[in-house]
Amino acid sequence: MINEIQLQLTPPVPFSFSGTVGSHGWVDLLPNAWDAETKSMRRVEKLSSGKVVKLIIFEECKEEVTPVIGVNVESQGILLEHEITEIRTRVSDMLRLDEDLSEFYSLCARRGAPWDKITKGLGRMLRAPTFFEDVVKTICTTNVQWGGTKGMVKRLVEVYGEPYPNDETMHTFPSPEIIATAPFDDFHGYVRMGYRSDYVHLLSKRIASGELDLESIKTSSLPTSELKKQLLSIKGVGNYAAANLLMLIGRYDELAIDSIFRTYMRERYFKGVLPSDKEAALIYDDWGKWKYLAYWFEIWEYYNNQSPPQSEQSS
C-alpha cells in the first residue's frame, strides 16, 4: 500500500529555495532531479530502517513573508515517527537550514551591490545527506566535462542504487557497502568512470570495512587545515576536490581551483592572460573565511546570473 504524507520545514529567514537547490550542479546529479514545471526537487532515499521512500521537495506559500519548505513523502506502508524525523533531518541537512550565514550576509550588505543580492537568502550550497555521496560525486567532477560527470553518476546510481519499489526507474544513491561488495571488474565495466572507478571502489571498501569514518569529517570541529589533510588522504581527492568538499561542510576559506576558476579569472581580472593560481586566489583574500561563497556568487553573476559556467541549464 502506497502511503503519502506531507511534511513542512521552516527555513531560516532569509532563505531562497531556488537559490539553494540551484546553487551548483548537484541538483542535476542522480538521485537528485529537478522538475522545472513544478519547481521541485525529487529524490529517493533509503532510511536507516531499510525503507525506501520518494521525496518531493518544494517551496510552499511563495506569497507569504515566511517561507515554508514542503516535502511530499511517498512510501510503502505507514512511516514511523523516527523515520519521519530522519527524513526531516536529511532534507534539512541537504538544504543546510541550520547553517548560520549571518556574518557573511553582514559582509555582503556592507559591500553593497551586487553583493547585497546574496543577503536575500543565497549562499546555501546544496549537498547530499551523506558525505560519502558528496565525496564520490566530487571525484566524478575531476578532469571531465559536466556531461561526463552526470553520466558516471547516473550509471552508478542506476546499477548499484536500490530501486524505489513503486517506480523501479528511480534509485537511491548506493551505499559504500554495496559498492564494496561488487567485484571491481564488474564495477569498473558498468560505471565507466575511467581511472576514477579505482578511487570510488577503494573508498567504499575503506568505509565498509570500518577503516575510514568518512561521515565524522562532516561534523568535525577540527580546523579547516586539519580537515583538508584528512580529505587529501583519500585517493582521488586533490586540492580542487578537497576545497569543494570543505565548501560542502561549511568551510569556505579555500577556493576550488579548477578550469572554470582559471578561465574566469583570466577573463575577468587578468585581461586574457592566465595568472598563476596563487596570484588569482589573492583576489578573494579579503573575504577571509568566506572566500568560496564570494567567488561562487561572483562567477554566477558573471555567467548570466543563473547558470553555472560551462554547465547545461541546471537550475
Place this chain on the structure above:
DNA sequence: TTCCAGGGGTAGA
C-alpha cells in the same frame, strides 16, 4: 583525429 574537461597520483628534483 586531436584536444581537453568543475584534476590527481607518483616520482624525482
Place this chain on the structure above:
DNA sequence: TCTACCCATGGA
C-alpha cells in the same frame, strides 16, 4: 614545494 608525465572516458 614544484614540475613532468601518465592516467580512462567521452564530448566537441
